[in-house]
Amino acid sequence: MDFSYTQEEEMFRKRLNEFLDKELTEEIARQNWEDLGVGPEAREFSRKLYENGFLGLPWPKEYGGQELSPTYDFILIDELGKRWGAHVPLDVGYTMTGHTILRRGSEEMKKEFLPKIIRGEIEFGLGYTEPNAGSDLASMMMKAEEKDDYYLINGQKTFNTESHYADYHWLAARTELDPDKPKHRGISLFIVDQRSPGITIRPLITMSGERTNEVFYDDVKVPKDRMVGEKNKGFYYMMEAIDSERNHVFVPARLWPIVNDMISYVKATEYNGKLLSDDPQIQSKLAQMIIDLEVAQVLADNARWLELNELPMTMEPEITKLVVSELEQRMVDDAMQILGLYGQLEEGSKWAPLRGRIEWYYLHSFLPTIGAGTSEVGRNVIAQRGLGLPRG
Amino acid sequence: MDFNFTDEQKMLRESARGFCEDKSPMSFVLEMEEDEKGYTPELWKGMAELGWMGLVIPEEYGGVGMSFMDLIVLLEEMGRVCLPGPFFSTVVLGGLTILEGGNESQKNEFLPKIANGDIILSFALAEPSSTQYDPSLIEVTATAEQDRFIIDGTKLFVSDANVADYIICAARTQGEPASKDGITLFFVDAKSPGIKCSLLKTVAGDKQCEVIFDKVVVSEENVLGEVNGGWFVIEKILQKAAVAKCAEMVGGGQKVLEMAVEYAKQRVQFGKLIGTFQAVQHHCANMAIALQGSKFITYKAGWMLSEGVPCAMQVSAAKAWTSEAYKKLVILGHQIFAGTGFMAEHEMPMYSRRARAAELAFGDANYYRKMVAQDIGLAPRS
Ligand SMILES: Cc1cc2nc3c(=O)[nH]c(=O)nc-3n(C[C@H](O)[C@H](O)[C@H](O)COP(=O)(O)OP(=O)(O)OC[C@H]3O[C@@H](n4cnc5c(N)ncnc54)[C@H](O)[C@@H]3O)c2cc1C
Numbered sequence: 001m002d003f004s005y006t007q008e009e010e011m012f013r014k015r016l017n018e019f020l021d022k023e024l025t026e027e028i029a030r031q032n033w034e035d036l037g038v039g040p041e042a043r044e045f046s047r048k049l050y051e052n053g054f055l056g057l058p059w060p061k062e063y064g065g066q067e068l069s070p071t072y073d074f075i076l077i078d079e080l081g082k083r084w085g086a087h088v089p090l091d092v093g094y095t096m097t098g099h100t101i102l103r104r105g106s107e108e109m110k111k112e113f114l115p116k117i118i119r120g121e122i123e124f125g126l127g128y129t130e131p132n133a134g135s136d137l138a139s140m141m142m143k144a145e146e147k148d149d150y151y152l153i154n155g156q157k158t159f160n161t162e163s164h165y166a167d168y169h170w171l172a173a174r175t176e177l178d179p180d181k182p183k184h185r186g187i188s189l190f191i192v193d194q195r196s197p198g199i200t201i202r203p204l205i206t207m208s209g210e211r212t213n214e215v216f217y218d219d220v221k222v223p224k225d226r227m228v229g230e231k232n233k234g235f236y237y238m239m240e241a242i243d244s245e246r247n248h249v250f251v252p253a254r255l256w257p258i259v260n261d262m263i264s265y266v267k268a269t270e271y272n273g274k275l276l277s278d279d280p281q282i283q284s285k286l287a288q289m290i291i292d293l294e295v296a297q298v299l300a301d302n303a304r305w306l307e308l309n310e311l312p313m314t315m316e317p318e319i320t321k322l323v324v325s326e327l328e329q330r331m332v333d334d335a336m337q338i339l340g341l342y343g344q345l346e347e348g349s350k351w352a353p354l355r356g357r358i359e360w361y362y363l364h365s366f367l368p369t370i371g372a373g374t375s376e377v378g379r380n381v382i383a384q385r386g387l388g389l390p391r392g
Numbered sequence: 393m394d395f396n397f398t399d400e401q402k403m404l405r406e407s408a409r410g411f412c413e414d415k416s417p418m419s420f421v422l423e424m425e426e427d428e429k430g431y432t433p434e435l436w437k438g439m440a441e442l443g444w445m446g447l448v449i450p451e452e453y454g455g456v457g458m459s460f461m462d463l464i465v466l467l468e469e470m471g472r473v474c475l476p477g478p479f480f481s482t483v484v485l486g487g488l489t490i491l492e493g494g495n496e497s498q499k500n501e502f503l504p505k506i507a508n509g510d511i512i513l514s515f516a517l518a519e520p521s522s523t524q525y526d527p528s529l530i531e532v533t534a535t536a537e538q539d540r541f542i543i544d545g546t547k548l549f550v551s552d553a554n555v556a557d558y559i560i561c562a563a564r565t566q567g568e569p570a571s572k573d574g575i576t577l578f579f580v581d582a583k584s585p586g587i588k589c590s591l592l593k594t595v596a597g598d599k600q601c602e603v604i605f606d607k608v609v610v611s612e613e614n615v616l617g618e619v620n621g622g623w624f625v626i627e628k629i630l631q632k633a634a635v636a637k638c639a640e641m642v643g644g645g646q647k648v649l650e651m652a653v654e655y656a657k658q659r660v661q662f663g664k665l666i667g668t669f670q671a672v673q674h675h676c677a678n679m680a681i682a683l684q685g686s687k688f689i690t691y692k693a694g695w696m697l698s699e700g701v702p703c704a705m706q707v708s709a710a711k712a713w714t715s716e717a718y719k720k721l722v723i724l725g726h727q728i729f730a731g732t733g734f735m736a737e738h739e740m741p742m743y744s745r746r747a748r749a750a751e752l753a754f755g756d757a758n759y760y761r762k763m764v765a766q767d768i769g770l771a772p773r774s
Contacts, residue, residue: 003692074393263770286770287760287761296685299684305393382680387680389673390667
């Protein structure tokens with residue numbers, strides 16, 4: 001085992017941090033983290049990440065990468081996360097669909113999409129969920145009928161978060177319409193130009209102010225070569241891509257800003273003539289956050305290391321995702337308790353502590369245990385896929 | 393970054409698993425709980441022949457010269473079967489302390505004997521006044537008198553002192569009871585006049601003792617490390633001991649999870665395997681999460697200690713998380729085995745009793761939360 005970073009990797013981290021000090025602003029970080037819509041500043045930042053040699057290092061040379069260790073991407077994502085929970089601005093492409101295209105796509109598809117993903121130029125929206133297919137994705141109804149040289153797609157998706165600013169829709173649709181065939185062996189995955197005729201996108205606004213979308217397809221024509229991998233295998237590719245999502249979005253580093261803010265707050269705030277940091281209960285809560293983050297970090301490192309070294313994974317991404325999401329909920333609850341009455345004050349309000357960020361995190365903290373697979377479904381997966389327990 | 397074990401570590405694990413399962417079935421563990429000594433010389437000799445006692449002792453002192461990380465692998469396998477005996481006391485608390493604090497002649501004299509399995513060691517730290525784990529609260533005194541010291545006072549929770557040839561005793565040579573300065577480590581012959589050792593009855597049936605030092609005379613040659621400088625050594629050893637204890641817990645936790653999953657695949661109720669019930673599946677998933685976190689934080693802290701990288705935070709995280717996780721594992725394990733698992737002759741109690749003992753050894757989660765709070769500057773350093 002080796003938990004260290006090489007000298008070159010540490011140099012990379014240093015250079016990256018110098019760059020981030022200059023280039024990354026809270027606004028850019030929040031455009032992505034809060035799904036407000038990646039604007040021109042964040043796209044510009046994304047291109048600069050590539051131009052300055054921070055994007056794409058582990059990727060194959062033939063698509064514009066440098067074929068270095070995957071650790072470079074871990075460092076990139078961790079260092080971004082420590083700053084306002086930032087991420088690679090076009091993270092769906094870079095951390096979810098890109099890996100799946102690399103593993104499953106045709107050579108033409110890789111040549112077409114990977115260089116642009118690596119250069120930080122294009123983004124995807126994930127098109128899995130439908131009104132009647134949430135946890136049970138195999139029940140999706142969106143229909144893709146095979147025609148001469150295209151598929152004709154009709155139906156509705158919901159909660160497709162990046163669609164309003166993404167360039168492409170990473171769409172799962174039913175290609176086997178025979179109801180007697182197994183449901184999960186009748187789904188295929190497509191890359192659809194998000195601006196194709198026949199697509200309508202309608203906003204849905206979440207309780208923490210993020211935007212997600214409903215996406216309607218009305219006779220949308222998608223060329224056949226935009227099918228990812230083989231026909232009717234899309235369900236399995238989708239599961240792989242969701243594992244990548246668990247490994248690359250549920251990044252413990254993104255929670256450090258909460259802990260760091262809270263540490264400064266308790267060291268600077270008095271109650272009854274005593275600093276909050278002197279209260280043993282508060283000390284214990286903050287210490288537990290750090291203990292949990294240390295454990296989450298090594299779990300996350302293990303899971304993404306397995307994925308990017310193409311080693312078998314059964315339950316590792318689920319474990320990381322569950323630990324990180326439930327940790328976020330506990331952590332935010334503890335932070336709210338420490339802030340007391342002031343915890344309820346929103347960003348922009350008079351008297352709001354820590355610029356109201358904890359209040360926002362509280363609202364947000366209901367999502368991590370739902371998105372990318374609910375905690376309940378995650379535990380089913382660990383029990384069945386990981387531990388081999390029988391299905392009911 | 394690399395999460396693979398070396399080939400040597402894989403071989404060590406395999407041979408340790410075979411040996412432990414063969415020599416230490418549950419019947420043997422339970423027998424040793426009742427036994428006065430708590431180990432058998434045959435088993436001890438067998439372990440020595442495999443090179444286990446000398447695993448982390450350098451070759452120049454008659455050992456095998458492997459690393460602390462290798463020891464973690466071995467301890468995990470021992471924890472898996474609850475292997476009884478004074479291995480932890482002799483090797484982790486004894487051998488590593490001599491390596492860390494001993495002078496050349498002490499190393500030359502004692503390390504080869506440890507490696508050969510010729511001597512058993514014990515480490516006397518805790519005292520009656522510290523009801524919570526507080527390793528620097530030391531009131532047992534050692535008074536200098538010409539070229540010797542006189543040790544006086546009572547030590548508690550001293551593992552394996554009942555069978556030890558030597559006891560390493562932390563005593564106060566100067567300063568206030570809670571001060572980290574003024575502690576000295578002594579290498580004491582367990583047969584010295586004035587030592588009285590009696591077994592305590594513990595939840596895990598392990599051999600923890602009360603050791604009374606009544607004007608015990610120790611020559612100044614038997615000081616380990618510097619006079620008044622014992623804390624420097626103790627602090628390092630306790631970090632290793634905490635993570636070594638985590639390794640035992642990881643081994644035990646792994647076994648508990650495997651047993652519970654196995655049972656869930658066999659036991660039928662309401663005409664179905666209980667493993668198909670979602671409540672049972674989620675218990676198993678929660679066990680897997682608790683175990684996976686324990687494993688990797690233990691490996692990380694173990695690796696950092698092995699490489700000599702500063703890692704106070706990781707050690708704290710490992711012992712805090714793993715202590716809580718092992719308790720969670722046994723609670724859920726009991727839930728799945730239900731009535732059967734509550735019977736004394738079932739394997740579950742063997743693990744759940746040890747989960748408690750392991751939690752208490754070298755500091756529980758509360759203790760390490762306090763350590764973390766100090767490390768991030770919230771609480772003054774004690
Ligand atoms: C803000 C936001 C952004 C999102 N972004 C995207 C996106 O970009 N693309 C996309 O495709 N989707 C997206 N999603 C959808 C998300 O993945 C789903 O909400 C999630 O998978 C759960 O589906 P559901 O909401 O329909 O809940 P349901 O599946 O209806 O679940 C309801 C409850 O039943 C439980 N349950 C369901 N099945 C089981 C079972 N087998 N065992 C035990 N319990 C079960 C669930 O755990 C949950 O508690 C997003 C959702 C949100 C809220």
